[in-house]
Amino acid sequence: MLARAITFALVGLEPRRVEVEAHVQSGVPSFTLVGLADRACQEAKQRVRSGIKSAELQWPGNKSTVNLAPAELKKEGSGFDLPIALALLAASGQIPRDRLAEHASCGELALDGRLRRVGGVLGVAEGARRAGLERLLCAHEASSEAALAGVQPVGVRHLVEAVAYLRGELEAPEFVAGNGRARRPPPDLADVRGQERARRALELAAAGRHNLLLGGPPGIGKTMLARRLPGILPTLEEDEALEVTHIHSVAGLVDPEHPLIGYPPFRAPHHSASTAAIVGGGPRLRPGEASLAHHGVLLLDELGEFQRPALEALRQPLEDGEILVARAAGSCLVRCSTASTSSSPCRDPARPSWPPHKEKDRRRCGPGCCPLARDSPRRLLRERPGPRSC
C-alpha cells in the first residue's frame, strides 16, 4: 500500500515542499530510504524503526520503501523522522491516509518514540501555510515557533500522541499563543561613564543606521560601547521581528519559550571567523553572522585581525542589505541589513610612558607610533573594504 506525508525542506531560508512517499509490499523484509537524503536523514531509518517499536505500534514487517520527492532536492537533517514514521504507519494501514495528507509534519524521533524539536520549524510552518495546509504536526516545544507563521500547531510529545490524534482518538492539544517576544538582553549605555563624544557617535549611528568605527587606546571602552549599541536601537516591528526570527530559526537559535526575537539582534563573531561563517554558505547553505545580525548590530571587534577575504566579502552585503549565496547545491538570498560596528586598537603616541613596540608587535601600532602602523584608524579607514565610519 502507498501513503504520503508532507513536509518541507529549507534551501537557505526558502521552504520547498517534500512529499514523503512510503510503499509497503510483500517480500523479503527490508527498509530502503531514497531521495537524496544526507547522512543525518539516512540515519532516520534506525530512529524511525526504534521509535515505532517503542511506541508499541506495528513495524511494517514487509518490504518497505520510502522516497523523499522531489529526488533532485537534497534533504538534510533529522526533521524528516516524523513524516517518514507517519507515512510508514499510514502505508501499513495503522493511521488514515487522507487525514495525514491534510497535515504537514516535521520533527526528530528519539529511540523511545519521543519527539524532539529541530531547527527551521518556522520555515516549515511558513511552507505549510503557503501550501494551504492549516495544521503542522511538530514537537510540543516547537509549537510557539510554528504558530508564528499562522498555522495551527499540533504539538505532540510522543509518536503515540501523533498517531492517536490522526486516528481521531485525541483532540488536537490546546495551544494558547502567549506573548512570545524574547526580552531585550541587559547591556545598557547608562553603564558607560563619561565618553560624551563616543556616546554621541553611538546615538547618531543608531538613529541613522550608520556603520561605526571605534578607535582608541586599549581599555578605553571601545568594546564596552559597541556592545551597548543594540540597547539604544528601537524594538523591531512585527514583520522585522518575524524576518529575524526566521533566520535564527534556521540556525537553531530560537528560544522555544519566547520564539519571537523582538529586539535588534547582536552578533560579535571572533576575528578568526571564516568567510562562510560571516556571510553564510557552506555545504548546507546556512545564514552567516551578517544575516543573523539582520536589523541589529554586527560587531567586528579587533577589526584589524579579521581575515581580509572575510572583510571583502562583507562589503557588498552591507551596502545592499542582502547576500545571494550561490553553491553547487543551490543558491539562497539572505537579508542582512545591519549597523556594523568595528573596534580597533590604536596606541597614543603622545603618551610618554608608552613603551616602543617590538617589530613583531607593530601590527597593533597607532598613528605615528611606529613606521609600520598597519592598524592605525586612518589606514584602516583608507584600506578597509566596505562601508566607512560615520
Ligand SMILES: Nc1ncnc2c1ncn2[C@@H]1O[C@H](COP(=O)(O)OP(=O)(O)OP(=O)(O)O)[C@@H](O)[C@H]1O
Ligand atoms: N567609560 C567607561 N565607563 C565604564 N567602564 C569603562 C569605561 N571605559 C572602560 N571601562 C571598563 O574597562 C573595561 C575594558 O573596556 P573595553 O574592553 O571596552 O576596552 P577596549 O577599548 O575594547 O580595549 P581593547 O583595545 O584592549 O580591546 C570595561 O569592561 C569596563 O569595565
Ligand SMILES: [Mg+2]
Ligand atoms: Mg576591545
